[in-house]
Amino acid sequence: MSEVKKVVLAYSGGLDTSVILKWLQDVYQCEVVTFTADIGQGEELEPARAKATAAGIKQIYIDDLREEFARDFIFPMFRANTIYEGEYLLGTSIARPLIAKRLIEIANETGADAISHGATGKGNDQVRFELGAYALRPDIKVIAPWREWDLNSRQKLLDYAERHGISVEMKKGKSSPYSMDANSLHISYEGRILENPWTEPEEDMWRWTVSPENGPDQATYVELSYQNGDIVAIDGVTHTPHQVMEKLNKVAGANGVGRLDIVENRYVGMKSRGCYETPAGTVMLKAHRAIESLTLDREVAHLKDELMPRYASLIYNGYWWSPERAMLQTMIDASQIHVNGKVRVKLYKGNVIVVGRQSDNSLFDENIATFEDDAGAYNQKDAEGFIKLNALRMRIAAKKGR
Amino acid sequence: MSEVKKVVLAYSGGLDTSVILKWLQDVYQCEVVTFTADIGQGEELEPARAKATAAGIKQIYIDDLREEFARDFIFPMFRANTIYEGEYLLGTSIARPLIAKRLIEIANETGADAISHGATGKGNDQVRFELGAYALRPDIKVIAPWREWDLNSRQKLLDYAERHGISVEMKKGKSSPYSMDANSLHISYEGRILENPWTEPEEDMWRWTVSPENGPDQATYVELSYQNGDIVAIDGVTHTPHQVMEKLNKVAGANGVGRLDIVENRYVGMKSRGCYETPAGTVMLKAHRAIESLTLDREVAHLKDELMPRYASLIYNGYWWSPERAMLQTMIDASQIHVNGKVRVKLYKGNVIVVGRQSDNSLFDENIATFEDDAGAYNQKDAEGFIKLNALRMRIAAKKGR
Amino acid sequence: MSEVKKVVLAYSGGLDTSVILKWLQDVYQCEVVTFTADIGQGEELEPARAKATAAGIKQIYIDDLREEFARDFIFPMFRANTIYEGEYLLGTSIARPLIAKRLIEIANETGADAISHGATGKGNDQVRFELGAYALRPDIKVIAPWREWDLNSRQKLLDYAERHGISVEMKKGKSSPYSMDANSLHISYEGRILENPWTEPEEDMWRWTVSPENGPDQATYVELSYQNGDIVAIDGVTHTPHQVMEKLNKVAGANGVGRLDIVENRYVGMKSRGCYETPAGTVMLKAHRAIESLTLDREVAHLKDELMPRYASLIYNGYWWSPERAMLQTMIDASQIHVNGKVRVKLYKGNVIVVGRQSDNSLFDENIATFEDDAGAYNQKDAEGFIKLNALRMRIAAKKGR
């Protein structure tokens, strides 16, 4: 336990990681480097700097990773229409590999031999942080205080904070009874009354979306422009990836879009109940499927659909930096070359309704699809042979008495 | 073309199949048996009998298949959370194999050597009818007039009808510019302005649902009871499968739930645009996932998810009566043994929101999942070894310079 | 460490488990029940009884599990044409769940609260034993001495044995430098010179097979009769499952059939090199595919093939007693209903050559397959439509300039 010289801590400035900071200094007697990232969680970062300074930290990293997060993590994931267990848009999962990567980069820059994080021993996040870290630097030491210390309740944590003069009133005003996580893609809630899956969440839990009931009575229409499977413009105006997230979060959230309440299967083996707000992501999933419906070959689309659950599990389970995720990504990205065009979406009281899609790369052929006379574009007689040969194996089987 | 003695025609009593009836008599000079089924499309069947009689038909079958349809086709399909191309609930697809089966049964009963249907040569339905028919009776002859005759436009059809004294004012009052199909699971619209995927459907196209805008301002809560993956009661009251469909269609449709507007890939190779109303089905998909989230093992659920797209394609493409669909069904059904319990759902202006799930077979363990002290139910230290070994292959690779 | 009252030990009577027996008595101060199974490894079991008695054991279980092993484990696995990483026939993997099951049954019978085994902390077997045990009795305690003690080398083990008067000359005569495992399905070799994957194994390592060079100059023909996917007779003579294994091991081994030399990926994250002899299994895989080639529907066969690697991984990784393996087995078993008939196999100097297959359930139709005139059984013109519609999506794409 004593061999650590310098540790990079993923530091939010909140109670938990402030206690961890102190605890690392005390128990490991090592230098601590703090790393605080803006990944769109919507909190001021400067207080974290002040607190770290006050705690005697000399190397303080505060990074704005919002564009990188959207461009290199969120967008690639949405190219696959990724959704875990039919419902979850992987908001927490997709941020962790970026944090892991920066932790290792900073460790390399500062000559640190260890990293530390505030994730508990029961959750998925420890796995995501650590698998990423090990994949990127195999000899890194990982300190996961929640798995080591005996501060296994809120009260013990508070006592420790008080004993060591750690300011507890932090995050005042928005203190919440829930365990929460936020970034450009989503905000999540776990714990407390949610631990009973039969209980409906209270309205005041939600932070990013109005309820469908409180959305405007007039629908909002949004036009999304795609290039290679990514949104590049909204209503005709070019947006960077992070600007897309920001803009869509705002407009979708205002229309009550993006709430989710599920029981999910954690990688560590238990079921847990979580509530999520993913306003932009909910629109993006629907709209991306719509632009693909016009521009993607059928079999390519089906193959993507069949592989998606596995790709989603890889991300959920923390394998972003694995070779198998990279391999799948190669294929997914290759599929997006023609996914260009526009999707028109209507947002209304919780609904995301696709009302139009168009593309210069469209494979939709009105001449063939039409119910009217198609002037010979399609020979209906071909269907007979098509059916007959597709039926042949079943006919043979039936003749043989099956 | 002349060797048919007796043909069973899937007969709706509408213009198209009335023309087909006459055409079969004329061209094939054979006896025609009509078969008209109630599969929940919401139309009177007796007019079909009258018309068939008027056309000189002696063997007229009119069957109420609604319970069989829900019990043996819709329900098994929903056990798999089946959805085609991420969106479509397979409303048309799932009805065809039942029609195919009855056509063959009636052919066997009446000594017919052929069947006939009114599906065009461009669509999926011809495939679904005929694959089913061939699988169930390999030597059956199939007459698909739309692939044979030259009545390839609406006007030619009307002329033919007039020439042969076929009443054309039929279906008056609800005549529609769209190509439509309806049954207990859904109603579909294709053609006309929908052939441009950039055009939003007109509000007056929709028949089974109010628009989200016109749904009640007060949400409706529904409690669904599951047994072996199937809904057996609504709000505590036992319902047969068809009653479930009827009840949920009504309550969901009244709340604006179940509209869908997509571009899909047909089995015959083209893209087409379709709009669908599936009120009950939309609720059922969401609720079934919710009850499974509590009662299904993680890996079982994931395996189901990975196989679902293929299962959906099998149904979409007309392979209900294939051995591979049967094999998958065996597995799906086996997975449902513990899928029992209740799901509470909130319906509101187009939204289906799961607000609670509970089950005596729940695998959710509050003692383990809790963020509070779990009294040793879970040893957080186990996570370290779990992560370390899962990371091992990536660490070795990284050490080797990858 | 001290809370164990009674432990059931998987006991071979060899050095390792004899040391473990003593170590359990010393360290855990608990009663030990020994369990020794005949799963076809070809060793006398009575010496194990004598040694256990000498060590003061009062409850000694010695079971002949050979028929159960073949019937309930080997045979179901072969129904899926199971093969791990394209090569390995899972000889060790498939025996472990049976041992796990018996350990738990005996624990239940004897009121034991723990089980123990001699598998190391680096291998797959610990996982297989323990996942099975936990699945069958979730509160069981597991003692895995190799993960606990400090006897981490051969010499330390020998010293311990000597210190405690454990007879070391055991297994004399057939002592081997390799780490070995044997049962009715195979014998395996790991370690020593095999740890260099570039080194060819020495001829005298192999025990169950002659080298291809030393096989007879005359081929041996064997006729296998299948019922529901299982071999039920050899050369017309009914055999029980274990008799099948015994007979085929003998005849195949005598013809140099069944050697394998591979590098495989362990579940715990490392690559390892192993050599295997699986004479019967090598014949069974080939012959089962042959009888399926005649009797299985194409799409059923292909679906099985696509799921097989996952099924193999489940077994390799120790998930025999998992719900997902059970679910897959349901489907696999359902596929075998028509897998009846005979396969003729030629064995010659390492080769297994299928030379004939026949079945009353054959789907092979000579009239259709023939290159000669088929009297109209198949209409070649159907192929045009079949090809045209299958090509349609690619033609549309090409027309659009892709």
Place this chain on the structure above:
Amino acid sequence: MSEVKKVVLAYSGGLDTSVILKWLQDVYQCEVVTFTADIGQGEELEPARAKATAAGIKQIYIDDLREEFARDFIFPMFRANTIYEGEYLLGTSIARPLIAKRLIEIANETGADAISHGATGKGNDQVRFELGAYALRPDIKVIAPWREWDLNSRQKLLDYAERHGISVEMKKGKSSPYSMDANSLHISYEGRILENPWTEPEEDMWRWTVSPENGPDQATYVELSYQNGDIVAIDGVTHTPHQVMEKLNKVAGANGVGRLDIVENRYVGMKSRGCYETPAGTVMLKAHRAIESLTLDREVAHLKDELMPRYASLIYNGYWWSPERAMLQTMIDASQIHVNGKVRVKLYKGNVIVVGRQSDNSLFDENIATFEDDAGAYNQKDAEGFIKLNALRMRIAAKKGR
């Protein structure tokens, strides 16, 4: 039928395509361009030129495609360890897309509006030729005489040849009762006595391999060097792709390696029996798996294995030029970046035995894999947590009474 101006015929110079040539001139009254390719079938091409000239053909293409075939078709396919239905190495299937591509290229060069081939309406080859052609030039016309004419028996063909002065004694000396196909990867046999799957092929049918019985009594060792998954040298000597095929066919065939006798499922819906000789391919499959076993990540390898059956079906069914095959290829090729090193293989009387593999990109770590003291490279205690968490979901289920 009469609108064809110029047709490119895949012309072997044999009886069938000579008759087709004449028939095209007569029936379609159009100009014929002949295309004859050397893809390693081992026949003189100049006689084809002479015959075409004699038949009045002005545009005669004779191409040596052997390197392109090996480099762009065979090698990419082997990167996936491709094998259809567990047995077949796709020798015929993989050559057809190349022929289709050249037919279209030549049609484009010569201003032809149609292509023609000699494949029957019952087989897979028609599909492979035509899907490729349509994908590469969607408006091409395809003339498949076997589906059109009435020369549906050998005798009628011979009569036609005689009537039109087509020399019949061609291919004398090696006339065969079997329907055959040959190229650098394999030679195949179908028809006649093979149409009974219970009948063993006669020894004198086989042309490229000696029987195992007649292989040399001394084994032959071969060392294969891999770069990015492809063989680049044999026994240390650089070889081009086609040279690899030639060399390995020779050495493997001389050792009785590569015979196969199977019943397979054709895409057009029937089962057929085929015999194949694939000497080089049999070695390549085995050796490629061996080099991958050392250099590929476990999960990458497993994902490849799970997708392989589908990739194999795509090739078998004629979808080489489809977007889904291209997408899969992207992924497969990306996986091969580290597949470098050497494999040593022993060939002996039908056996291909891997006896060594080594690689600078090896992921095999002797320090970790060793059964001896590993000096802390691997912490055995990690396994406990690994197992415990992997077991958790099953333990919870068991506690809940499942």
